[in-house]
Amino acid sequence: MRDLSGKRIWLTGASSGIGEALAYILAAKGANLILSARNVTELNRVRLACRSPDAHKVVPLDLEQYRGLEALAEDVWGRFGPIDVLINNAGVSQRYLALESTMALDEKIMATNFFGTLALTRPLLKKMAARKIGHIVTVSSVLGLYGVQTRTSYSASKHALRGYFNSLRNELYGTDLRVTNIYPGYVTTKVSQNALNAEGQAYGKMDEGHSKGLSPAACAQRIVKAIERDEAEVVVAKGKELLGVYISRFFPALFRMVSARSKV
Numbered sequence: 115m116r117d118l119s120g121k122r123i124w125l126t127g128a129s130s131g132i133g134e135a136l137a138y139i140l141a142a143k144g145a146n147l148i149l150s151a152r153n154v155t156e157l158n159r160v161r162l163a164c165r166s167p168d169a170h171k172v173v174p175l176d177l178e179q180y181r182g183l184e185a186l187a188e189d190v191w192g193r194f195g196p197i198d199v200l201i202n203n204a205g206v207s208q209r210y211l212a213l214e215s216t217m218a219l220d221e222k223i224m225a226t227n228f229f230g231t232l233a234l235t236r237p238l239l240k241k242m243a244a245r246k247i248g249h250i251v252t253v254s255s256v257l258g259l260y261g262v263q264t265r266t267s268y269s270a271s272k273h274a275l276r277g278y279f280n281s282l283r284n285e286l287y288g289t290d291l292r293v294t295n296i297y298p299g300y301v302t303t304k305v306s307q308n309a310l311n312a313e314g315q316a317y318g319k320m321d322e323g324h325s326k327g328l329s330p331a332a333c334a335q336r337i338v339k340a341i342e343r344d345e346a347e348v349v350v351a352k353g354k355e356l357l358g359v360y361i362s363r364f365f366p367a368l369f370r371m372v373s374a375r376s377k378v
Contacts, residue, residue, distance in 0.1 A: 115342040119144030124190070124197050126177070126234070127204030129156035131303030132253060135334035136201065141165040143338070148194055150175045151204060177204050177230025178222060187237040196245060199341065200238050202231045203253040205271075207305050210312035212266045219314055220267045227271035232278065239282075242291055249292040251341055252279050256299045256355045260362035260369065262378045268309075283346065292344050296337050297359075299351025300327030323378070328352060 123140055127133035129151035137147055141164035148171045149157045157172045164170055171194055175186060191197060205227045208219070235250055242248025257265050258272030276295060283293040306321040333350050340348045349359055354376075362369040 116344065118199075118338075118342065120146065121198040122146050122148070122194065122196065123199040123201060124148040124150065124173075124238070125201045125203060126150045126175070127253075128160055129153045131305065132298065132301060132330050132333050132337070133201075133203045134160050135330035136203065136337060137161075137164055137170075139331075139334050139338050141170065145199075146170065148173055148190060148197070152176050175234075177234070178226045180225055180230040180233035183230065183233040184237045187234055191238065191241055196241065197238055197248070199249040199251060200235060201251045201253065201337075201341075202235060202275075204230075205253075206268075207265070207309035208268045208311075209264055209306065209309045209317040211264055214312035215267065219310060219312070222310070222314070223267040224271050224274075227268070228274045228278075231275060239291070243289075247290045249294065249341065249344075250279070250282070251294045251296065251337070253296045253298065253337065256297050256349065256351050256359055258295075258297055259349075259359050260373070262373050262376070264378060280347075294340055294345055295347045296340060297347070297349045297351070298328070298333050299349075299353075299355030300324050301330055301333045301350075302327050303330055321378075323355075 118140060123145045125133055125136055125147055128137050128149035137149060137160050141147060146169045149161055150173045151157055152174060154174045161167050161170045161172055173190055206223060208223060239250060252275055254275050255272045257269040258276045261269040279293050279295050286293065300323040302324055306324050307316060307318055309317040311317050336350045349356065
């Protein structure tokens with residue numbers, strides 16, 4: 115397994131949830147972290163709670179403002195690099211029907227989840243390619259494998275990530291550049307509270323599924339294991355959402371009937 119001690123790892127969405135849990139595990143393994151999200155106060159809280167806090171850096175960013183991310187990536191690499199592993203974990207979800215949506219909402223979700231991720235990844239990937247080593251990890255969702263109601267644009271953004279990074283993996287075949295896609299199911303994070311409603315505001319409530327989901331620590335442990343093992347694709351889920359992965363793949367008509375009637 116790959117030893118992460120001493121590796122420089124850039125982690126987005128590090129201020130809470132899965133990202134926060136990843137920060138603690140990676141720091142405990144001796145990694146040197148660059149912690150990114152929008153909330154600087156929370157990023158500093160996480161940094162100080164990590165093992166060897168002085169070894170880690172805080173770099174605030176907003177993925178929605180993706181046109182400025184290439185310059186940011188260049189600056190961060192110059193100050194703190196080289197980057198050994200990039201973990202694309204930040205994103206935003208939704209809790210509204212397609213008929214309630216607007217283009218502005220769809221654009222916001224795609225900008226944050228898809229274009230923001232690409233804008234940060236590409237400049238780092240070029241530098242990794244010059245070094246002939248590096249690892250890109252993208253935390254997607256089981257909704258990057260199938261779709262359900264009230265998650266139309268969110269699911270589309272996660273499907274887009276899967277298509278992009280699976281294709282990228284093929285382009286990098288035969289090199290020492292690695293691509294790992296992670297598909298979590300329900301995890302007890304604030305993703306539903308922070309999800310957008312039809313007015314573009316925070317949904318403000320925790321879904322029942324998330325309240326009964328995996329702990330962020332358990333999810334993060336599996337993600338770190340995938341990084342250490344250079345795994346290509348990993349589903350981190352249990353119960354109905356894990357079953358949904360297999361039913362949607364092998365019995366799509368059954369999945370359409372059952373999922374349309376499910377409370378999500």
